[in-house]
Amino acid sequence: MTSEKILLIDRNKCIRCFGCVAVCPVQALEYSKEGPKWIENRCTRCKICSNFCPVKAIRWA
Amino acid sequence: MIKIDKEVDVIIVGCGPAGSWCAKRLAEYGVNVIVLDRNEEIGTPVRCGEGFSKTIEERLNLKLPSFCIAQKIDGAFIYAPNGKFVEVKGFGYVLERKMFDKWLAIEASNAGAKILAKSYVYDLIKEKGKIAGIKANIVGEDMEIKGKIIVGADGVESMIAKKAGINTTCSPFLVDSGFEYELANIKLRDEKKLEIFLGNEVAPRGYVWIFPKGKNRANVGVGIVGSNEKGARYYLDKFIASREELRKGSIIEVKGGAIPVGGFLRDMVKENVLLVGDAAHQVNPIHGGGIGEAMTASEIAAKVIKKALDKNDSKVLKEYNTLWYKSRGNTLKKIEKLREIVEKLSDDQLNKLAEALEGEDIYDITHGNYLKLVKTLLKLGFKLAGF
Numbered sequence: 001m002t003s004e005k006i007l008l009i010d011r012n013k014c015i016r017c018f019g020c021v022a023v024c025p026v027q028a029l030e031y032s033k034e035g036p037k038w039i040e041n042r043c044t045r046c047k048i049c050s051n052f053c054p055v056k057a058i059r060w061a
Numbered sequence: 062m063i064k065i066d067k068e069v070d071v072i073i074v075g076c077g078p079a080g081s082w083c084a085k086r087l088a089e090y091g092v093n094v095i096v097l098d099r100n101e102e103i104g105t106p107v108r109c110g111e112g113f114s115k116t117i118e119e120r121l122n123l124k125l126p127s128f129c130i131a132q133k134i135d136g137a138f139i140y141a142p143n144g145k146f147v148e149v150k151g152f153g154y155v156l157e158r159k160m161f162d163k164w165l166a167i168e169a170s171n172a173g174a175k176i177l178a179k180s181y182v183y184d185l186i187k188e189k190g191k192i193a194g195i196k197a198n199i200v201g202e203d204m205e206i207k208g209k210i211i212v213g214a215d216g217v218e219s220m221i222a223k224k225a226g227i228n229t230t231c232s233p234f235l236v237d238s239g240f241e242y243e244l245a246n247i248k249l250r251d252e253k254k255l256e257i258f259l260g261n262e263v264a265p266r267g268y269v270w271i272f273p274k275g276k277n278r279a280n281v282g283v284g285i286v287g288s289n290e291k292g293a294r295y296y297l298d299k300f301i302a303s304r305e306e307l308r309k310g311s312i313i314e315v316k317g318g319a320i321p322v323g324g325f326l327r328d329m330v331k332e333n334v335l336l337v338g339d340a341a342h343q344v345n346p347i348h349g350g351g352i353g354e355a356m357t358a359s360e361i362a363a364k365v366i367k368k369a370l371d372k373n374d375s376k377v378l379k380e381y382n383t384l385w386y387k388s389r390g391n392t393l394k395k396i397e398k399l400r401e402i403v404e405k406l407s408d409d410q411l412n413k414l415a416e417a418l419e420g421e422d423i424y425d426i427t428h429g430n431y432l433k434l435v436k437t438l439l440k441l442g443f444k445l446a447g448f
Contacts, residue, residue, distance in 0.1 A: 015240075015316070017108055017318040017319065018218045018318075019218070019236070019238060019318055019319030021218035022216075022230070022236065023230065023287060024230070031099070051289070051290050052238050052288075053238070053292060054292055054293035054317045055293075055317065056295075
């Protein structure tokens with residue numbers, strides 16, 4: 001059984017620029033007051049968001 | 062409980078420069094307009110280098126109050142990778158966006174627009190297959206507001222675009238990842254000059270900027286291609302560490318954002334929804350400035366919206382596309398072509414280019430005149446694909 005990677009956001013690093021929401025091709029990241037929110041069942045793990053993030057707050061585990 | 066009109070002519074989502082300016086014009090035309098901004102305070106957080114050209118002031122007949130201005134600017138130094146620089150003359154300002162955005166919102170309010178901060182729009186209302194309004198949490202309470210026309214002025218990650226079905230997702234190659242510190246207690250070469258640093262090691266497909274906000278204070282930031290894995294912060298921290306005059310500075314603000322650098326939309330209108338500003342990627346692809354583009358587009362949008370309301374026909378909104386392309390879009394597309402050329406240059410080629418160009422040539426290039434650049438590149442013996 002393969003397990004897919006989980007997207008983790010380091011809220012201390014995140015500057016809430018929401019650029020990740022802008023670049024996600026499948027709307028798997030959404031705005032919320034606390035910062036971007038991951039919608040797991042839409043995610044294709046393309047990694048565009050983690051590449052984009054200016055502060056590397058997004059990582060995969 | 063806040064008492065507001067539950068039915069208006071126009072709902073504008075986002076109260077940055079695009080939203081405010083559109084609202085001001087519409088209110089001046091007698092339109093019943095409401096503006097909703099998700100932040101507790103209009104103008105914050107700042108996702109901007111805060112540069113602003115005097116040509117915008119002139120184009121829009123703006124009278125910028127001094128409290129919006131952090132620093133008056135009369136030119137720029139542009140540095141090639143080898144440190145050689147070209148001086149460009151040009152007038153403008155580095156703004157205090159928090160004050161500027163608030164000022165615009167106040168102007169729009171005084172003209173008759175209703176603005177609500179801490180009001181997050183999370184969905185569109187659909188009735189009989191048509192978009193009839195928005196659902197929002199308005200200063201803590203869930204409410205529905207009906208509107209004839211909806212304006213998405215809600216930034217590069219536009220929720221309104223997504224909900225309306227206008228695809229505005231930025232390809233990672235058509236967006237720059239931006240990160241910036243506002244630094245205090247630093248030494249500046251000349252507080253009246255912007256400084257721009259180019260180089261593939263300094264800022265891949267972008268630049269480092271120093272935008273002074275006073276004698277010893279500046280926005281120091283970087284924009285890099287959105288697909289770069291290292292991240293903007295890596296490049297900025299490296300740059301600052303290498304400069305003694307910046308290293309000891311205090312960080313008084315940390316800012317960042319996604320900067321569209323092209324990828325203009327052929328159709329910025331869907332039914333009765335219209336996009337303006339960063340939501341419509343209306344940003345200069347070479348220097349990343351968007352405040353002026355947002356406000357210019359808002360002028361056009363407001364006129365078209367008024368016409369559509371008068372004729373009670375949302376199909377009129379499509380004229381916004383034609384008018385915007387004629388006014389700005391065609392020029393910005395030329396500038397995008399320029400970006401595509403310049404971003405492929407190696408550091409060595411950038412160095413040679415800096416030797417061959419003069420200040421006014423660079424000014425022309427950022428305004429879409431690429432004849433001189435192409436001539437110079439060909440003269441220098443560069444091979445240019447697509448020309």
